[in-house]
Amino acid sequence: MIRITSTPADDNGCAWYHLSQKRAVKPMLTGKVEADWVVVGAGFAGLSAARQLANNFPDDSIVLVEAQEVGFGASGRNSGFLIDLPHDIGAPDYIGDLNTAGMYLKLNRAAQEILKGLVAEFSIDCKMDPIGKYQSAVEQRGLDVLAAYQKGLDRLGTEYHVIEEKDLPERIGTSFYKRALFTPGTILVQPSALVKGLAENLPKNVTLYEHTVITEFDNETHPHKVVLHTANGGVIEAKKLVLTNNAFAAKFGFYTGRLLPIFTYSSMTRVLTEEEGERLGGQRTWGIIPADTFGTTLRRTPDNRLLVRNSFSYNSDGRSKPDLLPKIRQRHRRSFENRFPMLSNTEFEYTWGGALCMSRNGEGVFGQLGKNVYGALCCNGLGTTKGTITGALLADWLAGERNDMIDFLLASPGPSSTPPDPFLTLGVNINLMYSQRRAGIEA
Numbered sequence: 001m002i003r004i005t006s007t008p009a010d011d012n013g014c015a016w017y018h019l020s021q022k023r024a025v026k027p028m029l030t031g032k033v034e035a036d037w038v039v040v041g042a043g044f045a046g047l048s049a050a051r052q053l054a055n056n057f058p059d060d061s062i063v064l065v066e067a068q069e070v071g072f073g074a075s076g077r078n079s080g081f082l083i084d085l086p087h088d089i090g091a092p093d094y095i096g097d098l099n100t101a102g103m104y105l106k107l108n109r110a111a112q113e114i115l116k117g118l119v120a121e122f123s124i125d126c127k128m129d130p131i132g133k134y135q136s137a138v139e140q141r142g143l144d145v146l147a148a149y150q151k152g153l154d155r156l157g158t159e160y161h162v163i164e165e166k167d168l169p170e171r172i173g174t175s176f177y178k179r180a181l182f183t184p185g186t187i188l189v190q191p192s193a194l195v196k197g198l199a200e201n202l203p204k205n206v207t208l209y210e211h212t213v214i215t216e217f218d219n220e221t222h223p224h225k226v227v228l229h230t231a232n233g234g235v236i237e238a239k240k241l242v243l244t245n246n247a248f249a250a251k252f253g254f255y256t257g258r259l260l261p262i263f264t265y266s267s268m269t270r271v272l273t274e275e276e277g278e279r280l281g282g283q284r285t286w287g288i289i290p291a292d293t294f295g296t297t298l299r300r301t302p303d304n305r306l307l308v309r310n311s312f313s314y315n316s317d318g319r320s321k322p323d324l325l326p327k328i329r330q331r332h333r334r335s336f337e338n339r340f341p342m343l344s345n346t347e348f349e350y351t352w353g354g355a356l357c358m359s360r361n362g363e364g365v366f367g368q369l370g371k372n373v374y375g376a377l378c379c380n381g382l383g384t385t386k387g388t389i390t391g392a393l394l395a396d397w398l399a400g401e402r403n404d405m406i407d408f409l410l411a412s413p414g415p416s417s418t419p420p421d422p423f424l425t426l427g428v429n430i431n432l433m434y435s436q437r438r439a440g441i442e443a
Contacts (some may be wrong), residue, residue: 001218004251006317007231008067008213010077013325015268015350016192019303021125024194025069029209029234033065038238040214041245042066043075044383045376047198048114048391049242054203056399061320062206063236065228067213067245070199074246075383076192077354079266079297079309081133081287082115082384084108084185085158087149089293090362095152101410105156110405111385112187114392115194124188124197127302133186134163134288136177142291142413142442146181149291159184170427172300173282173429176339180288188299191384215242218251219371226372240398243375244391246357246383247318254369259416260358260428261318265325266309267332267348268301277304279342283423292437295442296335305349306340308332310443314428314435316421318355323349335443356381359415366390366409367397374398378415 036057039050042064050064066073086104088096095101119128137143153160159181169175199208216229217243228236229290243249247261272280280300288298297309311328315321329351337344357378364386365377376390397406418424436443 001216001221002253004215006219006248006251006319007215008073008248009319009327010068010073010354011320011322011352013350013352014072014192014354015266015305015307015352016080016190018350019074019347020071020076020190020193020196023200026208026210028232029230029236030232032235032237033063033192035238036060037240037242038063038065038226038236039174039242039244040065041243041248042070042113042199042210043073043195043244044387045379045391046244047195048388049244049376049395050206051203052392052395053242053398054205056395058205059204063238064202064206064208065212065214065236066208066210068150069157069210070136070208071192071196075195075387076357077266077287077352078191078384079287079299079307080191081289082112082187082189082336083133083382084112084385085153085183087406088362092148092150093152093155094149095156096378101156101407104288105158107389107405108382108385109185111389114388116187118198118201119194122197122201124194124201126194126197128187128189128194129285130187131285131287132182132184133188134172134180134182134286135169135291136180136288137291138176138178139440140441142295145291146179148230150181153181153183161193169281171283172286172288173280174339178201181417188285188289189384205401219373224372239372241373242394243369243373243377244387246377246379247355249365249369249375249377254373254375255365255377255415257418257420257424258359260360260418261315262356262358262432263313263315263320263353264309264334264356265311265328265351265353266307267329267351269306270349272304272306272346273344275411276343276346280340290442292439292442294439298339306336306343306346308336310335312432314425315355320353325353326353338441360418361413361416363412363415364390365414366412
C-alpha cells in the first residue's frame with residue numbers, strides 16, 4: 001500500500017474557471033465501487049482516455065476521478081492555445097530531427113481534430129477560434145530565435161508569415177514588438193469551458209467523481225486488480241488503473257523525481273470599455289507567445305479582456321503557493337504597461353497560477369507503468385493537444401491497436417533522472433530565476 005503524500009490544491013483566482021459557464025459538480029465518491037477501469041485525473045488526458053476507453057470497451061465500466069473540480073485544475077489554467085507546430089527548444093532551429101518534428105505535428109493536429117469534432121458534436125461553448133498565433137520578439141535574442149525558427153519551419157514545410165514591426169499594431173494594437181512569425185494552425189479556446197464541456201458529455205459507461213482525493217494505492221495485494229482509497233473513506237477496486245495526473249503520478253511511486261511540477265502565472269484584466277478598445281486598436285481577438293521561452297504570453301479574449309502570462313516557480317509538492325501571487329501580479333503589471341501604455345489604468349480582475357508537468361529531457365510518459373497500471377503523463381507545456389492525443393492513443397493501445405503515432409510514443413525513453421532534493425529544488429529554482437532574468441524586456 002502506497003500512501004499519497006501530496007494531492008492537488010490550486011488557488012481560487014483562475015479567470016477561465018470563474019468566467020466559464022457554471023455546471024452541476026458531480027458528487028464525490030462515497031462507499032465502495034468496482035469497475036473495469038479507473039482513470040485518475042480529469043484534465044485533457046484523463047477525459048480523452050476515459051472517453052476512448054468507453055468507445056473501445058462499450059461493455060466495460062470506467063470510473064474517472066478528479067481531486068478538485070473539472071475545469072478548476074491545470075487543464076483550465078493554461079492560456080488556451082491548441083498549438084499544432086513542434087517547438088524543440090534543444091535544437092538550433094527549434095525543429096531538430098525532421099521525422100520527430102513531423103510526428104509531433106501529426107500528433108498535435110490529430111488532437112485538434114478530436115477536440116474540434118467533440119466541440120461541434122456537443123455544441124460546447126468554449127469560444128473555439130482557429131485564428132492562429134503570433135510568436136513575437138523585441139530584443140535581439142528573441143529576434144534570433146525567430147530567425148532560427150523560421151529556418152526550421154522552412155525545413156518542415158509548414159506555412160508561416162513574417163510580420164514586421166510597422167505592421168504589427170494593426171493586428172495586435174501594441175507597438176511593443178519588433179517582429180513576429182504568424183502561424184495559422186493554432187486554435188484558441190476558453191480552456192476551462194472546454195474541459196467542463198467535455199466532462200458534461202462523457203459516454204454513458206463513464207462515471208465521473210469530483211472532489212475525490214486518492215490517499216492510498218495498492219496494486220500488489222491482489223494479482224488482478226488495483227485498490228484505491230479516498231480521503232473521505234471511499235474505495236475503488238478496478239481491474240486496471242490509468243494515471244493521467246501528470247506530476248502527481250510520482251506520488252503513486254512512478255517516475256519519482258523525474259516529473260517536475262513547474263508553475264506559471266497569469267493575470268487577466270476586467271472587460272475593456274469601448275473607448276479603451278478603440279485606444280488599443282488591432283484585431284478583436286489574438287494570441288501571442290514569446291520567442292523567448294521565459295517571455296510573456298498574451299491574449300485578447302472574445303469578451304475583450306487582456307491576459308498576461310509570465311513568471312515561473314518550481315513547487316515540488318505540485319501545490320499552489322498563493323503567497324507568491326501579489327508579487328507576481330506586480331510583475332504582470334510592469335509587463336502589461338510596457339506593452340499597453342495606452343491602457344495603464346486598466347485593472348487586473350484575476351491572478352492565478354497553474355502547473356505544467358515538465359521533464360529534464362523534454363520526454364513524456366506513455367504506456368505501462370507497473371502491474372495493471374498505465375499512464376499518459378508529462379506533456380512539457382503542450383497539455384491541451386498532447387494530453388488529448390496521448391490519452392486517446394493510450395486507450396487505443398490498451399484495446400490492441402497499433403499505428404505509427406502509438407509506436408512513436410512507446411519508443412520514447414521517458415523522462416530522464418534528476419538530482420535528489422535539496423539539490424533538485426535548488427537547481428531548478430536557480431535555473432528558472434536566471435532564465436527569467438535573462439529574458440529581459442521580453443518578460
